[in-house]
Amino acid sequence: MKTPVTxxxxxxxxxxxxxxxxxxxDVLRRGVxxxxxxxxxxxxxxxxxxxxxxGEPHLSCLVLAETVQGRAVETxxxxxxxxxxxxxxxxxxxxxxAQCGYCTPGMLMAAKALLDRNPSPTRDEVIEAISGNLCRxxxxxxxxxxxxxxxxxxxxSVGSTV
Amino acid sequence: MLEVVVADTLAEASAAMSEEARFLGGGTLVMRQxxxxxQRFNRIVRCRERLDExxxxxxRVMIGSGVTMAQIMGxxxxxxxxxxxxxxxxxxxxxxxxxxxxxxxxxxxGDLAVALLALDGRVALSDGTSQPLEQxxxxxxxxxxxxxxQRPSGDEFRFRKVSRVKPKGVSVMSMAAxxxxxxxxxxxxxxxxGAMAATPIRVAAVEQALEGASLDLNGVTPALNAATEGxxxxxxxxxxxxxxxxxxxxxxxxxxxxxxRR
Numbered sequence: 154m155k156t157p158v159t160x161x162x163x164x165x166x167x168x169x170x171x172x173x174x175x176x177x178x179d180v181l182r183r184g185v186x187x188x189x190x191x192x193x194x195x196x197x198x199x200x201x202x203x204x205x206x207x208g209e210p211h212l213s214c215l216v217l218a219e220t221v222q223g224r225a226v227e228t229x230x231x232x233x234x235x236x237x238x239x240x241x242x243x244x245x246x247x248x249x250x251a252q253c254g255y256c257t258p259g260m261l262m263a264a265k266a267l268l269d270r271n272p273s274p275t276r277d278e279v280i281e282a283i284s285g286n287l288c289r290x291x292x293x294x295x296x297x298x299x300x301x302x303x304x305x306x307x308x309x310s311v312g313s314t315v
Numbered sequence: 316m317l318e319v320v321v322a323d324t325l326a327e328a329s330a331a332m333s334e335e336a337r338f339l340g341g342g343t344l345v346m347r348q349x350x351x352x353x354q355r356f357n358r359i360v361r362c363r364e365r366l367d368e369x370x371x372x373x374x375r376v377m378i379g380s381g382v383t384m385a386q387i388m389g390x391x392x393x394x395x396x397x398x399x400x401x402x403x404x405x406x407x408x409x410x411x412x413x414x415x416x417x418x419x420x421x422x423x424x425g426d427l428a429v430a431l432l433a434l435d436g437r438v439a440l441s442d443g444t445s446q447p448l449e450q451x452x453x454x455x456x457x458x459x460x461x462x463x464x465q466r467p468s469g470d471e472f473r474f475r476k477v478s479r480v481k482p483k484g485v486s487v488m489s490m491a492a493x494x495x496x497x498x499x500x501x502x503x504x505x506x507x508x509g510a511m512a513a514t515p516i517r518v519a520a521v522e523q524a525l526e527g528a529s530l531d532l533n534g535v536t537p538a539l540n541a542a543t544e545g546x547x548x549x550x551x552x553x554x555x556x557x558x559x560x561x562x563x564x565x566x567x568x569x570x571x572x573x574x575x576r577r
Contacts, residue, residue: 154318156319173316173317173318173319173359174317174319174349174359176346176349176350195347195350195351196347196350196351197343197347197404197408200405200407203407209385209410210406210407210410211407211410211411212343212407212408212411214346214350215341215342215343215346215347215350215411216342216346216411217319217339217342217346217359217361219319220342220361263405263406263407266406280482281406281482282406283405284405284406284482284483285404285405285406285407285408285483286405
């Protein structure tokens with residue numbers, strides 16, 4: 154039996170019917186068509202499915218979809234404001250922080266959760282914030298630098314309008 | 316075909332449990348089994364009752380089984396437990412993983428349960444009974460409502476997780492100790508290990524060797540010699556049983572004497 158689930162996705166109302174045991178990632182990708190969070194390991198190791206639920210990072214592949222009823226979900230797909238990229242996205246592009254790009258949506262979400270709470274993080278805080286996100290291309294250094302660069306960007310460009 | 320049962324209370328959830336059911340807390344254990352098509356269960360039971368209370372109770376603290384690692388790290392009453400909670404996963408996992416999941420997590424998970432064991436953890440079950448965590452870990456029967464632990468004073472409590480990847484990695488082993496002292500001598504000491512047996516365990520030989528000892532290298536040497544007495548550490552992809560045996564005394568010394576890693 155399918156369970157109806159309604160929530161906000163990047164500030165807009167979203168609704169889907171979840172199968173028993175269906176995870177949030179699957180509902181986001183196949184149910185409501187947001188392809189920005191990726192399926193990596195399905196077991197909480199890689200972090201590429203990271204989304205924010207009520208502002209806090211969660212692994213969407215390990216969230217039972219029906220439990221987000223009434224909650225606010227944010228994905229990397231909602232970070233840009235029209236053609237204007239979020240400061241983190243700009244910093245990732247300019248700092249070559251994405252190579253194959255598969256970890257990027259999860260990295261962006263983990264970084265956004267950090268900067269929303271702590272706009273001027275230390276390097277160690279950045280490393281801690283992305284410690285649950287694996288990247289097999291960059292060696293992490295460009296990602297850490299990009300997040301620190303975004304944190305130094307003018308305040309009005311950090312923090313989405315969501 | 317999987318079904319999801321939503322219970323209003325933990326008692327109702329308990330009634331819906333069976334060998335073919337799994338209780339969903341934070342999801343980090345059950346959902347990975349779902350994602351991988353585990354056929355050993357056909358029912359997920361979840362519960363609307365909030366089990367996320369943290370309540371100081373005299374010399375002890377009661378922690379609801381739904382309390383997450385992130386909530387522990389944010390609680391003033393549980394500041395002593397924050398380093399152990401921080402050792403679990405990355406930030407996203409810590410927003411999801413609960414105390415209840417930690418006490419039923421299979422090897423090599425359950426680092427926090429090691430800390431709870433060293434702090435004289437007692438579990439309260441959904442049926443109203445309670446038992447020492449040590450005993451519960453042997454059967455893991457019944458849904459956990461809360462875990463009560465002793466509140467250590469000063470620097471009496473120590474925790475250490477050994478992993479190959481920093482800052483996030485699975486345990487090669489984890490260790491916790493509650494080093495109570497009486498007239499300058501160790502007394503009523505509790506020491507627990509994780510990833511050194513099928514479940515987190517207390518280490519009786521080490522505890523006995525520390526009784527009445529002084530907390531310095533000479534005092535703890537008999538305990539270091541007994542570090543793995545009576546244990547058969549697991550052989551797995553993270554470390555061999557031989558390796559675990561060889562390095563356990565080193566990490567135990569660092570834990571007991573509060574030495575830095577390097």
